[in-house]
Amino acid sequence: MTSTKVAAASLQVEGLSVPRGARTVVRDVSVRIPPGEVTTLLGANGAGKSSLVLAVAGLLRPSAGRVALGEQDLTRRSPERIRAAGVAVVPEGRRLLPALTIDDNLRVATYALSRGQRRDGLALALDLFPELKRRWNTPGRLLSGGEQQMLVLAQAIVSRPSILLVDELSLGLAPIVVKRLVPTIESIAASGTGVLLIEQFAHVALSLANTAYVLENGRIRYEGTAEELKSRPDVLQTAYLTADERGETTTDGGQ
Numbered sequence: 194m195t196s197t198k199v200a201a202a203s204l205q206v207e208g209l210s211v212p213r214g215a216r217t218v219v220r221d222v223s224v225r226i227p228p229g230e231v232t233t234l235l236g237a238n239g240a241g242k243s244s245l246v247l248a249v250a251g252l253l254r255p256s257a258g259r260v261a262l263g264e265q266d267l268t269r270r271s272p273e274r275i276r277a278a279g280v281a282v283v284p285e286g287r288r289l290l291p292a293l294t295i296d297d298n299l300r301v302a303t304y305a306l307s308r309g310q311r312r313d314g315l316a317l318a319l320d321l322f323p324e325l326k327r328r329w330n331t332p333g334r335l336l337s338g339g340e341q342q343m344l345v346l347a348q349a350i351v352s353r354p355s356i357l358l359v360d361e362l363s364l365g366l367a368p369i370v371v372k373r374l375v376p377t378i379e380s381i382a383a384s385g386t387g388v389l390l391i392e393q394f395a396h397v398a399l400s401l402a403n404t405a406y407v408l409e410n411g412r413i414r415y416e417g418t419a420e421e422l423k424s425r426p427d428v429l430q431t432a433y434l435t436a437d438e439r440g441e442t443t444t445d446g447g448q
Contacts, residue, residue, distance in 0.1 A: 202263030203227045204249070204280065204356045204387060209258030211241070211248040217256065218244045220411040225404075226356055226387040231378060233390045233398040233419060235432040236408035242391050243285055245408070246358050250282040251275045262355060277305065279355035283348075285364065285391075287341045291334035295325050295344055298333055302348035314351030321377050322347050339370035346374075350381060357381060358389045363397060371397060395432065399423050407432045 204226040211219035219241040226232045236242050247253040249260050251272040260267045267275050276282075289298050299318070303311040319326050322343040333341060342362070349357055362378065363371040371394070378401055382388045392398035399405060399419040407415035407428055415428045422428060 201228045201385060202265075202279075202355055204389075205259075205261045206245070206249060207259045207261075209245065209248060209260065210256045211244050211253055212256050213244060213253070218411050219248065219255075221258070222408070222411070222413055223258075224389075224406055224413075226389045227404075228355065228387045229382055229385050230403045231382045231388045231390055231401045232404045232406070233392060233402035234406045234408060235392070235395060235398060235429075237431075237433055240408040240432075241411040242408055243360055244411075246282060246284070246360050246389070246391065249275075249358060250280065250284075273305075276352065276354075279352075281349040281352055281354035281357050283345050283357070283359045283362075285360040287338070287345050289333045289341060289345055289348070292332055294330045294332055295336075296329050298344055298348060299351060303351050306352060310353070311351070314353055317353065318347035318351050321350070321380060338366050339373065342366060342370070342374065346377065350386075354386060356387045356389070358391075360391045362390060362392050363394055375401065395429055 206222060206224040209219060209222045210217055222245060224234070234242055244253060248255045251270055251274070254269060262278055262280060265278055267278055267280065290301065293301070299315060303314060306314060324340060325343055325347060328336065328340065333344065336344065359378070362374060375397065378388060378390065390398055390401060399422060402419040405415065405417065405419040405422045406413055409431060414431065415422060415425070
C-alpha cells in the first residue's frame with residue numbers, strides 16, 4: 194500500500210457520535226488536532242475517550258459526524274486506509290505481538306512501506322528509542338512495561354504519521370519510565386506531527402499540551418488551553434471522577 198499522508202494538516206473531528214452495543218458512548222464530539230502540537234483529552238474511566246480514538250482510527254463505526262485530515266474525508270474508512278492517510282494509533286494496553294521479537298514486530302508495522310520509507314521510519318524510531326536496538330532479538334513478552342510501550346510507540350511512528358493518537362501513555366508504568374517517555378512525545382510533536390494524548394496523570398498531560406479537552410459522559414465539558422485548565426480545579430476534578438463517584442446516575446456513559 195502506498196502512503197498518501199498529508200503533511201502539516203489538522204485532524205478535524207466534527208460532531209462525532211459513536212455507539213457501542215445499545216448505548217451511544219460518544220455524543221456530538223468535535224475535536225481539532227493541529228500539526229506540530231500536543232492536544233490532550235482528559236476524562237474519567239468510561240467517559241468515552243477510548244471509543245472516540247477507536248472511531249477515529251476506523252475500528253468503531255460512528256453513527257454521526259465526520260473525521261477529516263486536511264481535505265481528506267476519513268469518515269467510516271477502513272483502519273488500513275486511515276493509517277495510510279497518515280493517522281497512527283497507540284491503543285490502550287500496549288498491544289503487540291508478544292511471541293515476536295522487536296525486529297519482527299517492527300517488520301509487521303512496516304510491511305506496507307517502501308524500502309526507503311521503512312529505512313527512514315526505523316531510523317527515526319531507533320533514534321527516539323535506542324533502548325529497543327539493544328534488545329532487538331528479544332520477544333515482546335520478555336520486555337519490561339516501559340520497553341513494551343516504547344515498542345508500540347515505535348510501531349506507530351515508523352510510518353512517519355501526520356497525526357499520532359496515544360491512548361494512556363503512562364498506564365501501569367513507573368514514574369521514572371513516564372519521565373523518559375515525555376521528551377519523546379515532545380520530540381514527535383516538534384517534528385511536525387500532531388499528537389492527541391490521553392493520559393491518566395493530568396499534570397503530565399497538561400505539561401505537554403497546548404490545547405485540552407475534557408470529556409464527560411461522552412460529551413465535551415471543557416475546551417481551551419492547557420494552561421487555563423490548570424487553574425480550573427473544579428473541571429479537573431470532574432475529569433477524573435465517574436458519575437457514580439460524583440453521586441450521579443447516567444445512561445449515557447462511555448468507554
